[in-house]
Amino acid sequence: MQIRDLPYADPGEPDARSGPRFLLWLGRMQLGGQLKSLCWGLLHFLGIAALPYMVGTAVEAVIDRSGTRLALSGGLILLAGVAIAAGDTMLHRTAVTNWITAAARVQQLLARKTARLGAALTRRVAAGEVVAVSTGDVEKIGWFVEALSRFAAAALTVLAVCVGLVVYQPALGIVVAVGIPVLALAVLPLLPRATRRADLQREKAGRATELASDTVAGLRVLRGIGGEELFLERYRRASQEVRVAAVRSARMWAVISAVQVLLPGLLLIVLVWHGVHLAHEGRITVGELVTVYSAVMLLNYPLRHFEEIAMAYSFSRPSAKRAARVLSLQRTEAAGAAGPVDDRGTRGGARAAEDAGTTGGGGSAGSSESAGGREDTGSGEAAGGSQATGARQGSGGGEAIGRSERVGSGEAVGGSRGVGGSGTADRGESAGGRARADAGETSDSTRTADDQQTAVDRGTTDGEPTVVDRGTADGEQTAVSKGTADGEQAVVGTGRAVGKASAGAPDGVLAATPPAGDLYDPATGLLAPAGRLTAVVCGDPDAAGRLAERLGGHPAYTTDLPSVRLGGVPLDDLPLDTARTAVLVQDKDPVLLSGTLAALLDVPASGAVSPERALAAAQCGDVLAALVQGSTADDPMDAHLTERGRSLSGGQRQRLALARSLVTDPEALVLDEPTSAVDSHTEARIADGLRELRAGRTTVVFTSSPLLLDRADRVVFLHDGEVAAVGEHRELVVTHAAYRAVVTRETEEEHTGAEQHARAQDGSHDCGRADDPGHAHHSSHSDDPESGHSNRSGRTGRPGDRGQASGIPVRTIDIEETA
Amino acid sequence: MIGLAPPQYDPAAPTTAETLPVGAPATVRAYVRELLRRHRGAFALLIAVNTLAVVASMVGPALLGGLVEDLSDDARELHLERTVGLFSLALVAQAVFVHQVRLRGAMLGERMLADLREDFLVRSVGLPPGVLERAGTGDLLSRITTDIDRLANAMREAVPQLAIGVVWVALLVAGLTVTAPPLAPALLVAVPLLVVACRWYFKRAPSAYRSEAAGYAAVAAALAETVDAGRTVEAHRLGARRVELSERRIAEWTAWERYTLYLRSVLFPFINATHVIVLCSVLMIGGVFVLQGWIGVGQLTTGTLIAQMLVDPIGIVLRWYDELQVAQVSLARLVGVRDIEPAAGDASVAPEGRDVLADDVHFGYHSGVDVLREVSLAVAPGSRVALVGPSGAGKSTLGRLLAGIYGPRTGQVTLGGAELARMPAEDVRAHVALVNQEHHVFVGSLRDNLRLARAGAEDAELWAALSAVDADTWARDLDEGLDTEVGSGGLSLTPAQAQQVALARLVLADPHTLVLDEATSLLDPRAARHLERSLSRVLEGRTVVAIAHRLHTAHDADVIAVVENGRISELGSHDELVRAHGAYAALWKSWHG
Secondary structure (H helix, E strand, O other): OOHHHOOOOOOOOOOOOOHHHHHHHHHHHOHHHHHHHHHHHHHHHHHHHHHHHHHHHHHHHHHOOOHHHHHHHHHHHHHHHHHHHHHHHHHHHHHHHHHHHHHHHHHHHHHHHHHHHOHHHHOOOHHHHHHHHHHHHHHHHHHHHHHHHHHHHHHHHHHHHHHHHHHHOHHHHHHHHHHHHHHHHHOOOHHHHHHHHHHHHHHHHHHHHHHHHHHHHOHHHHHHHOOHHHHHHHHHHHHHHHHHHHHHHHHHHHHHHHHHHHHHHHHHHHHHHHHHHHHHOOOOOHHHHHHHHHHHHHHHHHHHHHHHHHHHHHHHHHHHHHHHHHHOOOOOOOOOOOOOOOOOOOOOOOOOOOOOOOOOOOOOOOOOOOOOOOOOOOOOOOOOHHHHHHHHHHHHOOOOOOOOOOOOOOOOHHHOOOOOHHHHHHHHHHHOOOOOOOHHHOOOHHHHHHHHHHHHHHHHHOOOOOOOOOOOOOOOOOOOOOOOOOOOOOOOOOOOOOOOOOOOOOOOOOOOOOOOOOEEOOOOOOEEOOOOEEEEEEOOHHHHHHHHHHHOOOOOOOOOOOOOEEOOEEHHHOOHHHHHHHEEEEOOOOOOOOEEHHHHHOOOOOOOOOHHHHHHHOOOHHHHHHHHHOEOOOOHHHOEEOHHHOOOOHHHHHHHHHHHHHHHOOOEEEEEOOOOOOOHHHHHHHHHHHHHHOOOOEEEEEOOOHHHHOOOOEEEEEEOOEEEEEEOHHHHHHHOHHHHHHHHOOOOOOOHHHHHHHHHHOOOOOOOOOOOOOOHHHHHHHHOHHHHHHHHHHHHOHHHHHHHOOOOOOOEOOHHHHO | OOOOOOOOOOOOOOOEOOOOOOOOHHHHHHHHHHHHHHOHHHHHHHHHHHHHHHHHHHHHHHHHHHHHHHHHHOOOOOOHHHHHHHHHHHHHHHHHHHHHHHHHHHHHHHHHHHHHHHHHHHHHHOOOHHHHHHHOOHHHHHHHHHHHHHHHHHHHHHHHHHHHHHHHHHHHHHHHHHHOHHHHHHHHHHHHHHHHHHHHHHHHHHHHHHHHHHHHHHHHHHHHHHHHOHHHHHHOOOHHHHHHHHHHHHHHHHHHHHHHHHHHHHHHHHHHHHHHHHHHHHHHHHHHHHHHOOOOHHHHHHHHHHHHHOHHHHHHHHHHHHHHHHHHHHHHHHHHHHHOOOOOOOOOOOOOOOOEEEEEEEEOOEOOEOOEEEEEEEEOOOOEEEEEOOOOOOHHHHHHHHOOOOOOOEEEEEEOOEEHHHOOHHHHHHHEEEEOOOOOOOOEEHHHHHHOOOOOOOHHHHHHHHHHOOOHHHHHHOOOHHHOEEOOOOEOOOHHHHHHHHHHHHHHHOOOEEEEEOOOOOOOHHHHHHHHHHHHHHHOOOEEEEEOOOHHHHHOOOEEEEEEOOEEEEEEOHHHHHHHOOHHHHHHHHHHO
């Protein structure tokens, strides 16, 4: 591997079972590089080791007054010089290449791992670890990899020299052979302590840097209110602590340096003592003495590599361990979240749905036929909910359902939902005023089918089927399964399907095509009709955030709630990438990635919305000006954003994030408080821009700003985790006191009429709250099927919301009635 | 592999405009001189112990030379015991002094480094608030992290090591000159070679290493960002692009690694050649001299050994020299902060009364472009003024002028008749405070976070301030109370708590006039509502200028000023403005339904 060929096309599959195994794996992957490095290292070290011999012969020649031999040894020295220079340069080149290729490989592995883990990573402690591996550990691992071959060469050289000396001059050589190992090992016991001190020093330095950057980051606060001296004093203390720790660490290294001088020196003295005696007795020549002396002097050099490798290993071992840990992370969330999703080409006729939590009768295999009439290759034990599917399919006439194998290990079967029909069942159930039900809870498949029918009927009253079924030849088909017949669309649905892929379908076509239609959450009853701008008001921002996340499918947190459906398709059952393509959820704190503005807005998109249009809709004019001002570029699109867009204000960041989401132009766009930091003037313009740009597209905005609510087609007020009211802002604000309280932030005094009511509401706007027994509103629909029904219709809003514009009264569950 | 051009893309090239000045060469030189003067004692000591260490290290070769001389002469008494005794003494001395060199070098380096970083922070916290507002803290932040880091290496190692290396080379050459004077010229044979190679290398190396380091940092930064933005990356399906970006960064970084490796591949053979040529020339020339009888064998041996010893110090000098060059750039950036004139305040300008008045104010960040024009506004003591208007209209700028952070280009902003722009920042803030979106929680104890507003405040005062903003309940629940470590690395406060801490600071600082710039805009609605209660208590009895994001804030104000295009377009109370049916009225209507 040459540096110029980096990065690797494929960094490989690491052996991340443990740190040492990971190091070993890295070493194995560059065995050739290591061997090359070893060979050049040997040339280099042996060249150096040969010098003393030549110096010795030269001195000998002079003593013997032989000019020829002097010239000869001079020639030999030059020859050795060439070997040394070539060896040194090439050793350096090969060793550094090993370092760089290893570092690049680990960085690539990390990048891939991170991209795969995605949102799952941010909630983990591991996020910090990934960064730590990338910034610190890679270097240490690289160091060890680099030092390894150099050490091997040095060790071989030392061995060779010792053997050589014993052969060349046994009397002195034996002294060297005994002394050298002592030299090699002498400082090793000191190293752990020295590295510990160095670590402590680094830690303190890190702390001081943190204090300094923290002080600078808050400098405007400090300058505005005072306290500079307090913080300077604190920093001085930290800075002095670093100094003391550094000097303490240096003390240890100073001792090591002294030992490194003392021990070889002692060996030399012994050599001189012994050697002079031998020479005096005529047993060795003077030249031989000089040779041995300078050989020992030069051996110091390869000997240092013994220390290097000891240190490199002690540094890199914990690093490798951490790297291995990070690289073995898997996205194996519990139910609801997908495994590493890459199901392209895995779907086909095969399906086996196993639905946990089903109460239905014994699992009958729901076998189905693929559109092409292919036999089911994976037979499934499908119980309960999937039974319904079976039934439906029976009547519906063979749909290829199901997707395929999940790659990630540890999929939770328990969380999986029934196939196809479950969606409908779900809806049907709610229409019947029941408790929310996952298909699994349906015990009776016939019943489900009936309910499906209900749902369909209801849906079709206004001419648009509830659960979209585009492309299915058979109109009876209710659930999911859009366009299976023409193979355009995958029918998703099955929980953790086990079946193996059949090779029938063209790769990636089916599952990769995202569904379309209404966005519906069975858990809260929230419905965002296709093509409309729906605003959601929810008193509890955290609950709103969780709901928003669920609306995109595959939430990163664990939940038992049923999946949100888009056009009837449970998003959780779609491949992650498909779900993300269909629904884009912009959370409360979207991150602006650094780079040019053009790069920021260059996201996977439908292509229908140009960056310019999106920027205009999000009112980014002043942001562009600010970007140009702080940049070296003249075109705002070439201007660089700093990390997280820190150089911009909160409102400016929000608007850029919004522009980015608009460019994406997804089927359904969910925005969580997209304008909370924007001033009212601008917000009003954004609301208009958003409405215009998203015309005909499904948009959900979580907000409590009247300016946005006023411009929504439909406002949904969530209370206690359920839809409490649906309507237009102007109506709700008049008719619904709890709603009014949330969006206008009125105080009790201001609205004496609503006082009682507001008190009842105080603190209970949390839409995530589980229960509020005795609350009139709540009991109304759980006890009374009739009113519950009307609620539901308000909730699912089928006929209602379509009729809204045409003057059909909005149905709301208004607490005022009961208050 | 003959010749390699530096890669096209330079990761070290600046992408954001340099917002703070970079030190001129003269400033840098003056600073270095001052630094050296401050530490001249330590420097002298380092050089002294270093000299002794090197001299002691030459004793061995000298004694061996003597012995070889004696042995080759054969007849004479050897005095072996005496020689070995001397040798041992010299060795012990050498070990002691080497120890000292290493230690003194570190002490000196660390002291200089500590001086430098503390100096820098002192300068930074003294910057005029206007400079900070305009420049932001990003540039400053990168200086205090990246540049200090780069300098750390230079100060800690390069300066002492270079001093050691240079002294060492000089002494070895001197040693050779003393023991075998005729051999000294033999050293010169290799000098031209070394000089040519070094000139070539050092012309290219420093900037290449800077780019290489920046390239490597960019690899890690790209990954860190992917991690940090995990949710966004997943939502926008950017995974593949992030992998691509990481790989592009790796390619950019390794291109620079390859280039620097090439630079070293050229330099290394020359250095190796130098060593061998020195050794060879000393041996050959010396050998001829011995044959001619001009010098003795002993002298030749000593000379040869000393020539061999030159390898180490030359390596040291070369190794650290480029580090020093890189450090120069960083030093210029640090020292540049010293070039900013501290705001000249006139301590004798003192306000009488609390009226805030802007009189026909014009202001712009760049000459020729006024952000505010003909703005006049009177704020009566104790009254509330709300500034509303679209982004970029200039309301934040007006707020900063009223808070005395910027001085107007023409016209005046006065507090109690005293011109704010002429007062020192430390005096202004006793009267007026700007509260913005930044609720920075400093790393440290909760106590430190509060006491910055009133140095030396007792705990009772701190608790009183916390309870004034409704923060005492959660604060009392903290395990260690005021000693609880907060900020990054410590307990992380919720945005609402951070805001309450900021408000408690205001209570402690007790300025009579507050300029609120979107102070609660980053908070979620529920927290905002709770905080507004805390805030209203803090505002009681103070003059308040609020830059309002939310119209209900404006609704409660005594006077509302609508700022549009740098001018005040509407001015009056809520009811007046609603009646006037202007822009405000339209907005209010939309807001309130």
